[in-house]
Amino acid sequence: MSRRRRAAAWLLMLPLMLAGSQLAHVLAYRLVYPQSQVRLRELLATGHSYMGYMPLLLGIGAALELVAFGSLVAGGVRRRGRAPVSPWAFALLPPLGFALQEFLERWLAGASYPWWMVLQPTFRIGLLLQLPFALAAFLVARLLSRVADRVASVLRGKVERPPRVGLVPRWAALAAWPPRPRTLADGHAGRGPPRAARPATVALCR
Secondary structure (H helix, E strand, O other): OOHHHHHHHHHHHHHHHHHHHHHHHHHHHHHHOOOHHHHHHHHHHOOOHHHHHHHHHHHHHHHHHHHHHHHHHHHHHOOOOOOOOOHHHHHHHHHHHHHHHHHHHHHHOOOOOOHHHHHOHHHHHHHHHHHHHHHHHHHHHHHHHHHHHHHHHHHHOOOOOOOOOOOOOOOOOOOOOOOOOOOOOOOOOOOOOOOOOOOOOOOOOO
């Protein structure tokens, strides 16, 4: 598989990972702080003020997803191989990204080495929620990859047509001639008159 095809596969996976991780992040704070005023105060205190730009970030991610899908379709038309969707990437990167995000949020908000973030309920619940959302993102990425392959097959005009490999052309005989008998088998030569037949011997009986 070419580098462009592999880059398109990662470009397809990363926005889905990011979207799933952020949805789990938001849901964790909603579960821990059901009241909107308390939740808003806690988000601002822990460096989550950037969430106001979340719709813009999701729009950029959707645009990148469309670009990746188009690149996969183009690669499929050119027969560059299928782009694999790695389940290990979805199992490892979202939890690691969530933990790093929680650390950087508190660190940029003014806390000095906020290791205590692991003790907060929002971190534990958010980390657990990463797994189901990562699974959902993996299934969506796999579905989009298959759809891209199918669209590429349609564009090539070979939907569900197995490739013909190893076929040998066979020539059918339209007319058959019987084998020519040997020229000396019936007493006739190829040239000249036929050889005279031997006279029959008649026995006279008295």
